[in-house]
Amino acid sequence: MVNYAVPEPYRWDTSFMVFYERLDDEHKGLFQSLFSIGTNRDSKAALKKCQDLMVGHFNYEQTIMSRANYAGFKEHKEHHDGFIAHLGKLSAPVTDEEIFFCKNWLVQHIKNIDFAYRGKL
Numbered sequence: 001m002v003n004y005a006v007p008e009p010y011r012w013d014t015s016f017m018v019f020y021e022r023l024d025d026e027h028k029g030l031f032q033s034l035f036s037i038g039t040n041r042d043s044k045a046a047l048k049k050c051q052d053l054m055v056g057h058f059n060y061e062q063t064i065m066s067r068a069n070y071a072g073f074k075e076h077k078e079h080h081d082g083f084i085a086h087l088g089k090l091s092a093p094v095t096d097e098e099i100f101f102c103k104n105w106l107v108q109h110i111k112n113i114d115f116a117y118r119g120k121l
C-alpha cells in the first residue's frame with residue numbers, strides 16, 4: 001500500500017475523487033467532520049456526528065458494492081468494521097494522536113481501498 005500525504009488543512013480535494021457523486025459528497029462530509037473534531041476536541045457532539053457519518057457512509061458504500069457483486073466486498077467491509085470499532089472506543093476530548101490516526105486512516109482508505117472500486121460499481 002502506498003502511504004499518501006494527509007492534507008493540511010484537512011479537506012477533501014479532487015485527488016480523492018471516486019467518480020460516484022454521492023460517494024464523493026459523503027467523503028467530503030467525512031473530511032469536514034474529522035476537521036471539526038480537530039477544532040472542537042472537547043465536543044462529544046462532534047465525535048458522535050463523525051461516528052454516525054462514518055457508519056452511514058460505510059453502509060451506503062457496502063450496499064452499492066454488494067449490489068454490483070463487487071469482488072473486493074468482504075475485505076473492504078472488514079476495513080470499515082475495524083475502523084468503526086476503533087472510532088467507537090474514542091471519547092472526548094480526543095487526543096492529537098487519535099485525530100491524526102483517524103485523518104490518516106481516511107486518506108489511506110480512500111486512495112488505497114475505495115479507489116479499487118472505481119469504474120466497477
Ligand SMILES: [Fe+2]
Nearest residue numbers: 061109113114
Ligand atoms: Fe470504503
Ligand SMILES: [Fe+2]
Nearest residue numbers: 027061110114
Ligand atoms: Fe468511502
